[in-house]
Amino acid sequence: MLGYLAQRLGLAVLVCLTVSLITFSLLSASGDIASAIAGEEATPQQLAEIRAELGLDRPWLVRYLGWLGGALQGDFGDSLFFRETVADLIIHRLPNTLLLAAMSLGVMLSLAIPLGMLAAFRPNTWIDRLALSIAVLGQAMPNFWFGLILIVVFALNFGVLPASGSSTTWHFIMPAIALGYYATPPMMRLTRAGMIEVLGQDYIRTAHAKGLSMKRVLFKHALRNAIIPVVALTVVQFGNMLGGSVVIETVFGIQGVGYLAWESITRLDVPVVQALMLLVAVFYIVLVLVSDFVNAWLDPKIRK
Amino acid sequence: MSSFPDPTSQVTEQAAGEAAGPLPVGRARWRDRDFTRRALKHTAFLLGCTIIVLILAMALLAPLIAPYDPYAQSMANRLVPPIWMDGGSWVHPLGTDGLGRDYLSRIIYGARISLLIGTFTVLCSGLIGTTLGVLAGYFGGRVDLVINFIIMTRLTLPVIMVALAVVAIVGSSLTVVILVLGLLLWDRFAVVMRSAVMQVRSQEYVQSARALGCSTPYIIVREIMPNIFGSLVVIATFEMANAILLEAALSFLGLGVQPPIPSWGLMVAEGRNYLLFDPWLIMIPGFAIFMLVLAINLMGDGLRDILTPENRN
Amino acid sequence: MSNILEVENLRVDIPVGNQTLHAVRGISFSLARGETLCIVGESGCGKSLTSLAVMGLLPRAARRSADRLEFDGIDLMRASRRQMQKIRGNRLSMIFQEPMTSLNPAYTIGDQLEEVMLWHQKVPREKARERAVFLLEKVGITGAAKRLSQYPHQLSGGLRQRVMIAMSLMCGPSVIIADEPTTALDVTIQAQILLLLSELQREFDMGLVLITHDLGVVARIADRVMVMYAGQVVEHGSAKAVFETPLHPYTRGLMECMPIPGKTPPGQHLGSIPGIVPSLIGEIEGCAFRDRCPVARAGCERFDELRRADGHAWRCIMDAQEARGHAAAREEAHQ
Numbered sequence: 001m002l003g004y005l006a007q008r009l010g011l012a013v014l015v016c017l018t019v020s021l022i023t024f025s026l027l028s029a030s031g032d033i034a035s036a037i038a039g040e041e042a043t044p045q046q047l048a049e050i051r052a053e054l055g056l057d058r059p060w061l062v063r064y065l066g067w068l069g070g071a072l073q074g075d076f077g078d079s080l081f082f083r084e085t086v087a088d089l090i091i092h093r094l095p096n097t098l099l100l101a102a103m104s105l106g107v108m109l110s111l112a113i114p115l116g117m118l119a120a121f122r123p124n125t126w127i128d129r130l131a132l133s134i135a136v137l138g139q140a141m142p143n144f145w146f147g148l149i150l151i152v153v154f155a156l157n158f159g160v161l162p163a164s165g166s167s168t169t170w171h172f173i174m175p176a177i178a179l180g181y182y183a184t185p186p187m188m189r190l191t192r193a194g195m196i197e198v199l200g201q202d203y204i205r206t207a208h209a210k211g212l213s214m215k216r217v218l219f220k221h222a223l224r225n226a227i228i229p230v231v232a233l234t235v236v237q238f239g240n241m242l243g244g245s246v247v248i249e250t251v252f253g254i255q256g257v258g259y260l261a262w263e264s265i266t267r268l269d270v271p272v273v274q275a276l277m278l279l280v281a282v283f284y285i286v287l288v289l290v291s292d293f294v295n296a297w298l299d300p301k302i303r304k
Numbered sequence: 305m306s307s308f309p310d311p312t313s314q315v316t317e318q319a320a321g322e323a324a325g326p327l328p329v330g331r332a333r334w335r336d337r338d339f340t341r342r343a344l345k346h347t348a349f350l351l352g353c354t355i356i357v358l359i360l361a362m363a364l365l366a367p368l369i370a371p372y373d374p375y376a377q378s379m380a381n382r383l384v385p386p387i388w389m390d391g392g393s394w395v396h397p398l399g400t401d402g403l404g405r406d407y408l409s410r411i412i413y414g415a416r417i418s419l420l421i422g423t424f425t426v427l428c429s430g431l432i433g434t435t436l437g438v439l440a441g442y443f444g445g446r447v448d449l450v451i452n453f454i455i456m457t458r459l460t461l462p463v464i465m466v467a468l469a470v471v472a473i474v475g476s477s478l479t480v481v482i483l484v485l486g487l488l489l490w491d492r493f494a495v496v497m498r499s500a501v502m503q504v505r506s507q508e509y510v511q512s513a514r515a516l517g518c519s520t521p522y523i524i525v526r527e528i529m530p531n532i533f534g535s536l537v538v539i540a541t542f543e544m545a546n547a548i549l550l551e552a553a554l555s556f557l558g559l560g561v562q563p564p565i566p567s568w569g570l571m572v573a574e575g576r577n578y579l580l581f582d583p584w585l586i587m588i589p590g591f592a593i594f595m596l597v598l599a600i601n602l603m604g605d606g607l608r609d610i611l612t613p614e615n616r617n
Numbered sequence: 618m619s620n621i622l623e624v625e626n627l628r629v630d631i632p633v634g635n636q637t638l639h640a641v642r643g644i645s646f647s648l649a650r651g652e653t654l655c656i657v658g659e660s661g662c663g664k665s666l667t668s669l670a671v672m673g674l675l676p677r678a679a680r681r682s683a684d685r686l687e688f689d690g691i692d693l694m695r696a697s698r699r700q701m702q703k704i705r706g707n708r709l710s711m712i713f714q715e716p717m718t719s720l721n722p723a724y725t726i727g728d729q730l731e732e733v734m735l736w737h738q739k740v741p742r743e744k745a746r747e748r749a750v751f752l753l754e755k756v757g758i759t760g761a762a763k764r765l766s767q768y769p770h771q772l773s774g775g776l777r778q779r780v781m782i783a784m785s786l787m788c789g790p791s792v793i794i795a796d797e798p799t800t801a802l803d804v805t806i807q808a809q810i811l812l813l814l815s816e817l818q819r820e821f822d823m824g825l826v827l828i829t830h831d832l833g834v835v836a837r838i839a840d841r842v843m844v845m846y847a848g849q850v851v852e853h854g855s856a857k858a859v860f861e862t863p864l865h866p867y868t869r870g871l872m873e874c875m876p877i878p879g880k881t882p883p884g885q886h887l888g889s890i891p892g893i894v895p896s897l898i899g900e901i902e903g904c905a906f907r908d909r910c911p912v913a914r915a916g917c918e919r920f921d922e923l924r925r926a927d928g929h930a931w932r933c934i935m936d937a938q939e940a941r942g943h944a945a946a947r948e949e950a951h952q
Contacts, residue, residue, distance in 0.1 A: 211736065246557075
């Protein structure tokens, strides 16, 4: 188990390094940062000064290693646009995104699990078809469009929810629905498929033969086994939601890291973009590792 | 080294494969009478195909059926509402946008953009993903290890952010969007093809072909490809839908197709300024994206059912 | 001796397309406390469906009907779902064919054993645990207390089936139905498990319905034997009567297929029954066995009735005298 753990960790670190390399080289190709900062009327003298100040005159590899070294200590440099360090900027924005992701997961799970279970419990009935339709519609709807429709209906027409911003929890309701619904279909299909498989197992018949009620058979004996892959996928989806938050946060004007990513990309605020990409990647890798361990922990056959 | 863990891990493999559900493995019998019979009985599949054919016809015949030039502005005719609203008329059935351009014509021409992006992205990503997946599945060992590492690195990169960044750096054009998405969306092809090839490789007819001394490329092309073709087509439909949604999102965020090209995603973005009084400006192009993606998904779901009858409950 | 289980004219129908598969076609039997009834027959003859029908655990599509289906005076045909839940696992238990997959992989043995008792009886957990340990020891599992915290995958198939037996005994049932409890197990363990069941049945004074095709075991533990073919009872009587004078040609055929300890001489060639079981879709006219029967004759295609004499029943055109003649001839051939 320890050897396995070490291998996985080693691999994760290797992937993170590769990602950092890709991110760094991608963004150092973004043209001359110095002229972007100094503006078009800058003299060559000024440009050279800025380059020297930012260390842009050093060789590429040296810059990469310097950046990586800083990143390992939580120092991602300064934003080119905001008068803040990148680390501060991200730390201030991160709670909003985490709240949004958590609420979206809530929306997703409260839709996907009951619907998936009902559909599996009564396959090929109206409830199954309803669940399938919800999944098919959710997969086809562009989430920014769904978000805008929510704004039109609930903020502009009924005025029950705020249209944009992130100052109160109310502001997060519509974005969480838009982001959560988008992630629902695969989760629901997984729940349904898992439940159908489990309900056909011999131990479910045993549970019935023990005289247990339908409720207990479903929730204690069936769900416990069907939920294992669902839990694992949920953890990974949490990572995907950080990436997916770019669009939704922009639509709803939520001051989170997704919105920050969009702002920084449009302004080519390279240090911020580099840091965000690395952050999301590391987050994803960590979550995949976590989901593997959750999987092992939930499944007695893997757990030792 | 032999017990090296599968880097894509159970979970990510599931995540990548799940949206596509169980995939058909085995020789897909396209010309089979059974295939036609089941296809004709599958209502959702037929519905999806019908919508796709309609949108395809719309895209191909755009110059013939579009009532106006999609770029022609007319400041006198700004924000004419569509036919079903007060003040709408048959002159502009879907109304006009903020620059007085005919919305119907723009929607018709917009179909070209979505279909172009969808088709070429899938061709590009399918080629990359299938090549990697087939190589990993067929050769195993070190090759598999390296390709798995590439797959995992790709899964770790956030698609939207990378695509946005690349477009921001390189500059946006249709070709750039297609290339970026093509280079990013190959993961599911690779993951699924890898396991499909591994499964097929161990089967008897492939073993016997190898025993007969057939060369590796010959086995891959003649014995393995026909058997995973079904899976390939099903994934292709889902990735096409995915690419269309992503292009719409990129254009919506201002870093995809650039104005004045009539991309549906861009039209939603432009309509955003009129959200309060003219919400139909976002409804119509959004609905167009929705219908196209829905149709592609229905067709993909249907193909999967038809090609894998034993997997249906 | 009053009967605890009464079954009369039990039928199970399964719709197949627009036809109906008559899987169980009018079965009657009864069982007293302390009695062992063995149901014998080849696969697909409706043995398992009979037991599931009694338990009320048939698959959703199957239809059950009976003139009488009573357990301890309770009409099971009319019992509500809630009433059935109170009976199942509590006073009427079942052991299944597949020990490898019949235990829930996500819970410990202890959890699954205690659950039955905690569900049916208001007892504290310690009490249920005590009972579980007691029964695990009873079914011959060593280190019972330690086993409670193990998961099913940590046990062998034989052990799992012992756990299943212990589980069925948790509430002290009056009747246990065991559906081929040993088919999935190693041959060396099969007889052990069956003999264990029989011992426990005597010790706890329960009724035991054992479905099996191991005639060797049947000969050792059965009080009564019921032979099924194509969803019907073809022979039914005391174990002694059925083994000594098998009146139905199918029973005789079955016996020739299997060695019986002390009866089949060593080196004897074992027989087989040629032909296949008729399709159960639609009605079967006359004797269902006639196509495979070595002594079929004109009239078999019309005859379908259960003859009775001296508590022995058989479904054959041959009357008691003629059938006994055949049985005796067989006996002689063996000596």
